[in-house]
Amino acid sequence: MAPRLKLSGIQRQAxxxxxxxxxxxxLKSPEERQMIESVVSAEFRENAKSVDRRNFVYIEYLIRRGKRQLDQLKNPDITGLSTLRINKVSSTP
Amino acid sequence: MATPSSAISAKFGRTAAPALSWKAGRISGQNLISMGTRTTSRRSLRLRVLCAAKPEMVTKVMDIVKQQLALKDDANLTADSKFTDLGADSLDTVEIVMALEEEFKITVEEDNAQSITTIQEAADLIDKLVGDEGKAA
Incomplete structure (x- = not known):
């Protein structure tokens, strides 16, 4: 593994x-907090695994999108977030 | 817990010497220490935060790290354990630092948060931040 301190700018942004x-x-209620943490953690880990580390355009897009979502989440009126999982596998005939 | 504690005391021994030499530097008139900006009457406090973190602090940090990384209780942790060696990726490290922040009611700056790689470094930084907070209060 590369030395930890040498993180690129885009990695530090993420x-x-x-x-x-x-x-x-x-800042949210305990249940919502748990929910947010699990959703966010899953999203970051999934993208860290599936997105090619050289795909800067896409990573920058994801970071931009994340920032926007974070700004929305910061609004005190927003209590939580949820995800909609669309099943991509349509193997059933 | 026999092995970790011996590792801590070794670390202590190593850091004790520089702490003393800093003291000497201070007495000779020059403010060689860039941190600790407050009054001079709290010299002992200032020197305390320069020392390596106490063993209790290191143990507490270890417990949190173990919890965060879901390690077994008998996991072989020492103060010099690197988070990455324990199987943590950079996201895990962020989580560890956030958990530590919450536990000790401190705020770690962005730059500092990136530079923490070992348990000892985390404990030292927390000790410093907790000390600063005590001074501010």
């Missing part, structure tokens, strides 16, 4: 975004 989400989640 981590800062993740930290921002976790910080914001603290």
């Amino acid at each position: 981590l800062a975004l993740y930290r921002g989400f976790l910080r914001t989640a603290r």
Whole structure:
């Protein structure tokens, strides 16, 4: 594994975004907080695994989208977030 | 817990010497220490935050790290354990730092949060931040 301190700018942006989400989640109710944390964590981990690390355009898009979502989440009127999982596998005839 | 504690005391021994030499530097008139900006009457406090974190702090940090990474209780942790060696990725590290922040009621700056790689570093930083907070209050 590469030395930890040598994170690229885009990596640091992603981590800062993740930290921002976790910080914001603290301000919500305990149940919602748990929900937000699990959704956000799953999203970050999934993208970290599935997105090619050189696909900068897409990563930048994801970070931008995340920032926008974080800004919305920061609104005190927003109590939580949810995800809609559309089953991509349509193998059933 | 026999092995971790011995590792801590070794770390202590190593850091004790520089702490003393800093003290000497201060007495000779020059403010060699860039941190600790407050009054001079709290010299002991200032020196305390420069020392390595206390063993209790290191143990507490270890417990939180274990919890965050879902490690077994008998996992072989030492103060010098790197988070990455324990199987943490950068997202896990963020989570650890956030958990520590909450536990000790502190706020870790963005730059500092990136530079924490070992349990000892985390404990030292927390000790410093907790000390600063005590001074501010």
